[in-house]
Amino acid sequence: MEDSAETALSKAPRTERGKRTLRRLLDAAAAEFGERGYHDASISGITQRAGAALGTFYTYFDSKEQVFRALVDDMGRLTRHWIAERVGNAPDRLTAERVGLEAFIEFAREHKDLYRIVMEAQFVAEDAYREYYRVFAEAYRRNLAQAVAKGEIRPGPAEERAWALIGMGVFLGLRYGVWNQDKSPAEVAAAVSDILTHGLRPDPAAGEGP
Numbered sequence: 379m380e381d382s383a384e385t386a387l388s389k390a391p392r393t394e395r396g397k398r399t400l401r402r403l404l405d406a407a408a409a410e411f412g413e414r415g416y417h418d419a420s421i422s423g424i425t426q427r428a429g430a431a432l433g434t435f436y437t438y439f440d441s442k443e444q445v446f447r448a449l450v451d452d453m454g455r456l457t458r459h460w461i462a463e464r465v466g467n468a469p470d471r472l473t474a475e476r477v478g479l480e481a482f483i484e485f486a487r488e489h490k491d492l493y494r495i496v497m498e499a500q501f502v503a504e505d506a507y508r509e510y511y512r513v514f515a516e517a518y519r520r521n522l523a524q525a526v527a528k529g530e531i532r533p534g535p536a537e538e539r540a541w542a543l544i545g546m547g548v549f550l551g552l553r554y555g556v557w558n559q560d561k562s563p564a565e566v567a568a569a570v571s572d573i574l575t576h577g578l579r580p581d582p583a584a585g586e587g588p
């Protein structure tokens with residue numbers, strides 16, 4: 379695993395043209411793996427989709443597994459960047475949760491290959507699969523801890539909260555982003571925001587008369 383990471387680093391493009399070529403290969407790999415799955419996907423399929431020569435592939439990657447691992451990492455960065463851009467101006471943590479979930483569902487709708495690739499990673503490259511979520515969880519944990527320090531949310535275990543919120547987002551993205559789009563991302567995010575803000579405890583005032 380370490381050798382693979384060192385090889386990928388040594389092959390990282392250093393020119394703008396090289397970076398554009400790598401981007402084409404990763405986008406093509408997303409389409410190839412997303413459509414055909416890891417075992418049926420091929421390097422030639424990736425290069426054909428990218429409009430690149432087979433030798434160009436080996437300029438950046440040594441194998442199908444290596445490009446798959448790079449793709450899982452790349453998808454994590456793309457997802458985090460997409461969400462970060464949209465929550466950057468949120469005035470507080472609860473608003474950021476609503477906006478972030480809405481953004482993630484939108485991302486899932488536009489990148490449906492994400493789910494197949496990441497889920498398959500747990501069988502093809504489990505360490506990459508774990509790292510994908512570990513990076514998300516660590517960033518989430520820091521954000522929640524900062525929100526507690528600012529008084530935006532009540533104190534609580536940031537680690538467990540981070541993983542719980544990630545799990546909720548993953549399945550909401552699957553249900554409303556990939557399986558069915560019968561509700562808008564804003565509707566789903568608003569419903570979940572209510573849960574995060576008020577919890578499931580009944581409203582003591584609900585049973586009172588006027």
